[in-house]
Amino acid sequence: MSAPSSFDYAVVRVVPRVEREEFVNAGVILFCLERDFLGARIALDRERVRAIFPGADLDTIEEHLRSIPLICAGGEGSGPIGRLSARERFHWLVAPRSTIVQVSPVHAGLCDDPERALEHLVDRMVRLPAER
Structure with a gap:
């Protein structure tokens, strides 16, 4: 069995009103150089976002969130950033x-x-205990 590999990660947050600094965790981005892995999972809870900002444009927010796994995957369809190294x-x-x-x-x-x-x-x- 091989030794564990180090990785870096960040939690993706939706901040409907930036000036209030309230946010809902919406996903995770993980990078493991040793295993040549860059991936993201998005799991937006629309109701939690609505709870802190009822007027949030959830369709636009989800459109932006969908771009994150595409950029992680790289290649065709991921735009100019997708052509960079992982x-x-x-x-x-x-x-x-x-x-x-x-x-x-x-x-x-x-x-x-x-x-x-x-x-x-x-x-x-990201997910609430009932969603796991």
Whole structure:
């Protein structure tokens, strides 16, 4: 069995009113250089967003969120950012922003399987216990 690999991750947040700094966790981006893995899972809870901002344009927010896994995958259909290396795409995705879709600070961890680690983080950081 191989040794665990280090990875970096950030939680994707929806911040409907940036000036209030209230947010709903909506997904996770995970990068594992050693395993050549860059992936994201999005699990937006529309009702939680509506609870803090009833007027949120959820269709537009979801459209922006859908671009994150596409950029992680790279290649055709992922735009100019998708043509960068995985490391460069990760750093672009986790750069601080003052928009409705933001990310947490980057955190680190160890895993044997980045895909499984990503799902675990989404369960732990994004989904409510009843959704797991």
